[in-house]
Amino acid sequence: MALSRDAYRALGDIVGPGYISEDPAVMDSYAYQWLAETVRPNHSKFMPRPEAALLPASTKEVQAIVRTCNKYKIKFKAYSTGWYFYGAPFSEGVIQMDMRRMDHIVEIDEKNMVAVIEPYVIAGVLQAEVMKRGLNCTVTGAGASCSTLVGATCYHGSGGTSIYTGELRENLLGAEWVMPNGEILRTGSVGSGCGWFCAEGPGPSMRGIVRGALGARGGLGVYTKCAVKLSPWPGPTEFPIEGTVPAYRSPLPKNFRAYTVAFKDWGSLFEAYYRLYDNEICYYAHRQWTMLGADLGPAFWMLYQDPTKSLDDIQEFVRKREVKELTEEMRRSFQLVLVGMSQRDIAYKEKVLDRILEETGGWKVKKWLEPEMEQFSLLYLLRLGRKNLNFVYTGGWVGNFMQSGTPDFVKKYEPIAEDATEEYQEKGLLVDCGSDSMMGCVGSIGGGGQCGLEQFGFYDVADKASTAAAVEWMKHCIQEEARRNIPPGKEGMYLAVGKTHAELQRDLAKQPLTHTWQRKIKQALDPNNLGDRMYPTLDEK
Amino acid sequence: MKVKTSAGLADIIGKQKVIDKAQVLDRYSRDNSFTPSMRPRLVVQPRNADDVQKIVMWANQTRTPLVPVSSGEPHFRGDTVPSVPEAVIVDLHRMNKIIRIDRRNRMVVIEPGVTYTQVQPALAEQGLRLSMPLLPRQSKSVLASLLEREPRLEPKYSYTLPEPLRCLEVVWGNGEIQRTGEAGGYYPTLEQQWKMGLAQVFSGGPGQVDYYRLVSGAQGSMGIATWASVKCEILPGVHRFFLIPSDDLKDLIECAYRLLRVRLGDEFLVLNSVNLAAILSREADGIRALRDKVAPWVLIMGIAGRDLFPEERVDFQEKDTRDIVQQFALKLLPAVSGVRGGQVMSTILNPSSVPYWKLAYKGGCQDIFFMTTLDKIPEFVNTVFAGANALQYPVSDIGTYLQPQHQGTSCHCEFNLPYDPGNKIEVGRVRELLQTCSEALIKQGAYFSRPYGIWADMVYNRDAANKEMIKTVKGIFDPNNVLNPGKLCF
Known part of the structure; x- marks a missing residue:
């Protein structure tokens, strides 16, 4: 379904001829998406091809595009840096707004700890800029190469430092939103012309419509600017880098300490979460290294330190006695970074951590105390710049479970996650890296109190049988969760993309009021229905 | 069609919960602000969410305006005084149960009638406490204070502006009842959530709307909250x-x-x-x-x-x-x-003694408050002091309170103007000062995020897009405009 020539011309007039295309090869580059193979017919790696792609340079251009789409009844979807496949078209007849030209840090208000950014400002760039001013930003789990605005407005927004720096949902201090009807809403103080420092109000807070637990994932208009709260960074103005690719390291000053702490069992580990919440010592707290599997991960991380080795050498590392010991030592572990705002502060935090470990029977894993390993941890964890490693085993992965909640809740689904994974690994359908390949925030919101575990499953994207197994595993997890009275996790969100309208409606009917309100909101803001199911709504009966 | 007696309502929720005594109605007809007085038709005192839902449904059927009130007297903002005739006050102060204190997760679940005076000792027994606004009056509802986004004393614990408010149960203006945040998720009852180890910690959603924010700052015009979960702090040793x-x-x-x-x-x-x-x-x-x-x-x-x-x-x-x-x-x-x-x-660290601290000096007090950033505050102070001088109001009487919020990214700025309510000249002067200073401050960039009384028009006239959006959302959740009509832009 090609665009009418009138519509194409009208859209091209907005951005100029150099910033619009309908070349099939270019369109396929937008359609080619990670995870497409899990929901598309015949495990195709392509989502539906957009009819055209446009690269707007300003809010004004975005608004003009949306108004033109309303005039010609063309569906549209914005795409920034991407992560998962939610930003892609879900049907034919959609134009893709590629936001890469809107990549400016509009303002950094150092005193008030606020940054105003456009959609294509990635966390790594923002972090580098604000660190020059003694500040830091939340880097979400999607990593340093992903858009901070998207984390704040469109998707979720948690990361390893959320316990200290806050979740981006919490940090959102204002948004500029081109709504699907073409109108612009600026939330909070900026809407009143008072500057970007408060997202709430005036009066009832329309910040609540901008996003909820989740954002609209491109399904309800385009966010063109937002302000985010920044946090203290008592470190150097840029990361000092040492080492050899790939295991770069950062020798940060002595007020920065990174630890891998381990426990004899899950109960003790989760008990430590509670003690850390109560004592407010963490700058970063996340279960990270286990994402590559409790059995195989330690071997990988040791191999990774040696620039002469490749993944082909992993068996050699698995067989090493010290790696075997390390694997056992850090089987139930997570990572911490303590940061002192002063030397007194770091000394106090160290003392508290030691007491918490004493109380919970935990220990600091010795290998990770070595200076080079600690420096590797600091850079990896605080920067989160190596998201390629999520794909390192086989080129594809999905993260199941990740229902957030209190540690007492999360520990209820941990054994289910292991059970539901084991047989798929044993049969060789997923990479056999250990049935615990769970990662996730120790505190996914500011101050802690809530955490999550995401069970990684690695499959071969080039192998349709392996991809099919990953899909089957996701369905199996949902069944197991249902059997144990646990809600579906991230796998439910992935699979929803491939569901028929009728299937999706059945799911949405389980929370009828929520999805009825969303229908009414969508009807009001998107009268021509130009968004998509990423903002799900329950049909009117 | 309006029902002119209390009969319909009394039949629905019980006669003993409906009050029509003139003396009682008079108390709800005015407050300590300059809001014009208006006597309500009735006062109704629900005991639970079911009562509240029935009242709202009845209001929709009879097109009766409802004014929710959680805190006891004295009131100061005009939001609890009816703006339209024939209103029914929904006084929630009898819904005052502390539903659950959870030390492990540092959460407390409370009904709207629970005051700081009531909850802090109960929390202290468990080694917890709630962050507070500055010296709330003894009758101040915790839930109302949080919904009205009153600033807290501890900016470092404010990871969002509405902190420490987390989840709510809300009866929307159309009578639908909903739980927000984590409490509105997979497990339908609080008991089931507790059994699974959940504790109503996460405020977002459910889904892609932060419903609790729609109720916040709404002066009771979007929904009536029947309980809230609130994050506590550890009681300092x-x-x-x-x-x-x-x-x-x-x-x-x-x-x-x-x-x-x-x-x-x-x-x-x-x-x-x-x-x-x-x-x-x-x-x-x-x-x-x-x-x-x-x-x-x-x-x-x-x-x-x-x-x-x-x-x-x-x-x-x-x-x-x-x-x-x-x-x-x-x-x-x-x-x-x-x-x-x-x-x-x-x-x-305690609620105000009686009389309320702002009234101790002269018996009356008018506040001007807004949000800004700390660096801009000296300019606003100059504006208010200049305005006071111009109207011969003694600058030496003006109280100023600055409360950094949201970990220091913004600041609540408040000026307190004490006056003698029996002195007509002084009353007139303060009234004029309120008007002129508010206009000047808004022009200067003060953000009146909680636009009570005369501020509503000033604020919404500067932000047409938000006003339209708020009206759209109000039309969805309270289509018959039964909740506190006449307030804000409704």
Whole structure:
């Protein structure tokens, strides 16, 4: 379904001829998406091809595009840096707004700890800029190469430092939103012309419509600017880098300490979460290294330190006695970074951590105390710049479970996650890296109190049988969760993309009021229905 | 069609919960603000969410305006005074159960009638406490305070502006009942959630709307909350208060920025000498004497040690604070002009004594408050003082309260204008000062995020897009405009 020539011309007039295309090869580059193979017919790696792609340079251009789409009844979807496949078209007849030209840090208000950014400002760039001013930003789990605005407005927004720096949902201090009807809403103080420092109000807070637990994932208009709260960074103005690719390291000053702490069992580990919440010592707290599997991960991380080795050498590392010991030592572990705002502060935090470990029977894993390993941890964890490693085993992965909640809740689904994974690994359908390949925030919101575990499953994207197994595993997890009275996790969100309208409606009917309100909101803001199911709504009966 | 008697309502929720005595109705017809008085038709006192839902359904059937009220008297903002005739007051003060205290997850679930006076001792027994606004009155509903986004004393724990509010049960204006945030998720009842280890911690959603934010700042015009979950703090084992006096507000603000940057201080606020005197003294002469004695501006800082090694935590934070304060040629002191930190602590960690602290000086008080950033505050102070001078209102009577919020990214700025309610000239002067100063401040960039009374028009006239959006959302959740009509832009 090609665009009418009138519509194409009208859209091209907005951005100029150099910033619009309908070349099939270019369109396929937008359609080619990670995870497409899990929901598309015949495990195709392509989502539906957009009819055209446009690269707007300003809010004004975005608004003009949306108004033109309303005039010609063309569906549209914005795409920034991407992560998962939610930003892609879900049907034919959609134009893709590629936001890469809107990549400016509009303002950094150092005193008030606020940054105003456009959609294509990635966390790594923002972090580098604000660190020059003694500040830091939340880097979400999607990593340093992903858009901070998207984390704040469109998707979720948690990361390893959320316990200290806050979740981006919490940090959102204002948004500029081109709504699907073409109108612009600026939330909070900026809407009143008072500057970007408060997202709430005036009066009832329309910040609540901008996003909820989740954002609209491109399904309800385009966010063109937002302000985010920044946090203290008592470190150097840029990361000092040492080492050899790939295991770069950062020798940060002595007020920065990174630890891998381990426990004899899950109960003790989760008990430590509670003690850390109560004592407010963490700058970063996340279960990270286990994402590559409790059995195989330690071997990988040791191999990774040696620039002469490749993944082909992993068996050699698995067989090493010290790696075997390390694997056992850090089987139930997570990572911490303590940061002192002063030397007194770091000394106090160290003392508290030691007491918490004493109380919970935990220990600091010795290998990770070595200076080079600690420096590797600091850079990896605080920067989160190596998201390629999520794909390192086989080129594809999905993260199941990740229902957030209190540690007492999360520990209820941990054994289910292991059970539901084991047989798929044993049969060789997923990479056999250990049935615990769970990662996730120790505190996914500011101050802690809530955490999550995401069970990684690695499959071969080039192998349709392996991809099919990953899909089957996701369905199996949902069944197991249902059997144990646990809600579906991230796998439910992935699979929803491939569901028929009728299937999706059945799911949405389980929370009828929520999805009825969303229908009414969508009807009001998107009268021509130009968004998509990423903002799900329950049909009117 | 309007029902002119209480009969329909009494049949639905019980006669004993419906009040139509003139004396009672009069009490709800006015407050301590300049809001025009209007007598409600009835007062109804629900006992549970079911009652509330029935009342709202009845209001929709009969097109009766409802005005939700949670706190007891005195009221100050005009939001609890009906704006239209024939309104029914929904007084929630009898819904005052503390539903659950969860020490492990540091959460408390409370009904709307629960006051700070009631909840703090109950929490203390479990080693917890709630962060508070500055000296709430004894009758102040915790839930109402949170929904109205009153600033808290501890900016470092404010990871979002509505903190520590998390989840709500809301009866929307159309009568639908919904639980928000984590409480509106997979498990339908609180009991099931507790059984699974959940504790109504996460405020977002459910789904892609933060419903609790729609109810916040709404002056009861979107929905009626029937319980809320609230995040608690650990009761400090060691707690010390310090004062940083300054003759120059700008110097103090620069120092405050530096302290906030490293999240030092638990309680963290600035008062001018008038307000410092007002919170500590209980009568006019005492207030006058103290305000003339202390420095014009005082930063009040509490440092708390909560769980492990509390004494050490307080000790090192005191030292770190002192190091920073000295860099600004200021002093971190345990006492100033006879005012001890401990005295300030015992005052501001409790609700106000009676009479309410703002009324102690002259019997009446009008507030002007808004949000801004700390650096802009000296300009706003100048504006208000200039406005007062122009109207011959004594600048020496103006109280100022600055409360950094959301970890220092914004600041609540409040001016308190005491007056004698029996003195017509003074009343007129304050009324005029309220109008002219508010207009000047808004023009200058003050953000009136909670636009009560006359501020609503001033604010919404500057932000047509938000006004339209709010009206659209109101049309969805309260299509018959039964909840507090006439307020905000409704």
